[in-house]
Amino acid sequence: MNKNNEKDENNNNQKIMIALYYVYTPQFLSATNTTKHTTFQKELCQKLDLNGRIRVSYEGINGVLSGTLEHLLKYEEVAHEELVRVCLEEYEEKKKKEGAVVVAEEDVDVEMDVKYCHLRSDIPPEKQVFDSLMVKETREVVSLHEQKPKTWDEEGKKKKGYWRRRRRNRTNKKTSIVNQNQTTNDENVQRDAAQACFTAKEESNNISPPIAADSATTSNISSSSTSPSNATTITATKTKPLEELDLSKIPTAQHLSPQEWNEKILSSSSNAVLIDTRNIYESRIGHFTIPSIPTLCPNTRKYSSLPSIFKSNEFQKSIAGKEVFMYCTGGVRCERASSFLKALTDNSGSDEGEEKVWNESLKKPNNIYQLKGGIQRYLEEYGTNTTCTTTTTTNVEKQGTEVKTKNEEVDKEQKDSTTISSSLSSQNCLYRGKNFVFDPRRTDPVIGIVPTNGNNSQTTATTKHQNPTSHGNDISSSIVGRCLLCNKLHDDYDNGYAPVDEKESRCFRCRCLVLVCTDCRQHVICWGEKEEENDIEEEKKDSK
Template sequence: MDVQPDEWIENNDDLMNNESGGEHEYMIMLFYIYTVIESVADTITFQKNLCEELFLKGRIRVSAEGLNVVLSGTKSNLQCYENRLLAHLNGTVTSQDLDVKYCPFRSDIPASKQLFDYLSIKKTKDLVSLEDQLGDEETNTFKPAPHLSPKEWHEALQSATSEDSIIIDARNVYESKIGYFTTPFQDGCGAPTLLTNTRRYSQLPPILKESVHHLAGKNIYMYCTGGVRCEKVSQYVQKLANSDDWIGEKPKVFQLKGGIQRYLETYGHLEADNVDDESSDQIMHKSDGNFSQSCLFQGKNFVFDQRRFDPQVGVGTVGACNMCSMPHFDYDNGHSPSENREARCCRCRILVLICSSCREKVVCAGEEFSQGKIRVFCGLNGTQCINEGNDFHFEFKRHVRIIP
């Protein structure tokens, strides 16, 4: 049995040194599984007892349709959790079905500050927060879209054009601001991306309804962080395509298996890797001993745990300071998200990108006003609140900018 996180913290002077690759390395476990849960109450009890035994903390959603899990702990204890869960499910689910992602900690902030400090196990109706439009019985009559492996996704985007394809980012606006997929140009025109600019996942239905003229007759390539959100959204798009709201030919819908996380494990690089000698738009990555073509994900993968973004990253920096427009990706400005020092709009409290230089001059939501500083908001130049992500406005954006 491994030591508890608190004991590990007390017995290590250098909290920045997380033993990489060893059984005592601390990691994040991320997975979801759609499977029939006969007794939600019994499953919650099992999960609670197992996590407490293995000193794992984080968030678990349990519903009649399956599990949605994100936990932190030592690598060996997380692997033990996976094995015990598979045994508990008694052969109804395989390791391939779980597709557990073991995610490394960032190296620039202490490992102790990237651990969850609580265990939340909740009974929910759905694995992800949905509106009735996404979770209704009619939507569920459609099967989730076919999954593309990272390699299949990479190859599909390389040949995609605006004439035949469109990419849908099924995440929220504050996620896509620091990273997203783009495609190579084919005859001067790559496939465009629909950045839905939502604040909550459940806001997607009206956005997609307004976008049918962009989606009709296209190959739709859909992605999110780890894959769970695309399962339901791909069903909803198929429902929409078979409704009176649809105009034109029906689309072909695909989703990225394992989401951005799995793709970057194959085509990205660890942020600590030395890539200074390579042009950021021509970084080459090793896969199965051979060099593959350059990564199609730009920037960083926003995550909903104490890291804020995963250290497996793509190419360049896509974020920019909301005040001075200088390249910037860090909502926390070098601090751990657990310190709650992130920049947020003073009115609507959405996350805002403010570079370290501008951060010294502003006051954000939750901070005491100081003479000589100005309050920052989510609108252009930080001067006003636009209630970003809540106005159901969508941006249809063609990625034509090559990250230098």
């Protein structure tokens, strides 16, 4: 028995996993220690054979790594010890300069929020891990404020990104010309994904399609709930940039564990509002779905667009006097977004004497909360692990899932909402769909399935990571995304391919990920396709 346990433990330690983590240090690191710690991180990962991306800042670290569970656990242990040591060193330096109180090692609170994530079962494992390591020193753990782009480096040479953008623009221009020259008979079919983005009907989950304009100046927010009647559209008007706040000195929102999150939301449902701080392509395939509680999903393409949204009068009206609940993928974006929102609600004056920060005629939010550990931590507690079953989205469709019209789907959702609302409890999963992640997997295999048909025993805290078929619901009940062309349920940007294969659907205009089902995908041309063919044709013309 003991030998079997040891064997299982060894196999588990050698299992390849993804570690998603961040930490804000209790003491800021000096420029010297930040540089030293960047080197330390690189050497540690190389020693443990870990690949991925790590951002090292004076205020903390944000990273995602792939490797064996044994090495990832060792990394967490050693990295934590080093951060404690560096913070103690900073405290000692502060004591010399300012006469600060001596801090003992056991009093240094360095809390690393680490989530260990499984690989997907529908694509090869070798295509889900990082093949290189990038550790870079950055200004912030996450950048809520847009940094000014730099075209020239210190030596006067143009950066690689400049040439990459120049080639991309040239390629897109040529591809657009090719599309314009297509025959009239094919125009209604062979249209690019960008056109689909802007002409597709509004989805039943009430999240607006991507917009062509720059999200930093004009963005849409739509209220997402199971009832389309709750849908509203909020537009952020163009305003001058906010003065950059030192968010590290502003308290974050109150952190709620997954269990506390459920209890608090359901107890204040009549006066609650959720804010999804992620980008549009993330919220399209998964978000919290709670009857009678609106979820504000900013249609942003980048995190730094949120300040413009938060400043809009329409947005402030939506959260005035409400219990505000914020969430993101792993929690790190809410750390700064919640601080920024608290700073705005606490300041009714003007920014540099030019614009109001908070509308004085509106009541401020009653409370602001954030989900500790984000969606990933929440699904660890309440999610359903799809690696337990061989059923996939494609298989579900092949088994005869009926593609209903938009109106029929809406009617069904309205009928079900009353049943779901009465059956939900703090032990139920309130998140529906997939969790978008920024690693080679694209999405995490642990998904959220909201109880249906009054089934109150679905996914609970005591039965986490169960097989979807064990409680009478298949994976199709978790799909919230829809194809932008035919409106069929669809939530796979890569259509069965691994993300590293680069077969995903992207908008021609903004390169944003878009949902196009497998049937429609063969009739559209997306950004980045036919580049080689166009380059060859151009070379032939140049040679003549």
